[in-house]
Amino acid sequence: MQIAQQPQDRRSTELEQSEHWYLMTAEQKIALYSLHRFGYRLLFVRHLPSGPLAVIAQHDQVASIDQDGVVDFDAEIQLRE
Numbered sequence: 001m002q003i004a005q006q007p008q009d010r011r012s013t014e015l016e017q018s019e020h021w022y023l024m025t026a027e028q029k030i031a032l033y034s035l036h037r038f039g040y041r042l043l044f045v046r047h048l049p050s051g052p053l054a055v056i057a058q059h060d061q062v063a064s065i066d067q068d069g070v071v072d073f074d075a076e077i078q079l080r081e
Helices: 017-023 026-038
Strands: 002-004 041-048 051-058 061-065 077-079
Touching (some): 026 061
Parallel strands (some): 002 077
Antiparallel strands (some): 051 061
16 A cells, blocks of 8 residues: 655655656656546655556545656555544
8 A cells, every 4th residue: 555645744845736747757647638627636646666556536536647657546655634
């Protein structure tokens, strides 16, 4: 299980939504754009050794998009409060 920290946990200032958008790959942006109509929104982007991981959510369902644009709807990501 991955534990993803919200930006305010690690930084003194929270990144703006547009800053997270620019950290994503083109493939991640395309995948997220197609999910917007279902209510998914970008929470944040984490840089992992395997590449950027976009964490998205729809209500209480959390998912991730890997650097190649593959969406994992069963991602085991626990958000910190």
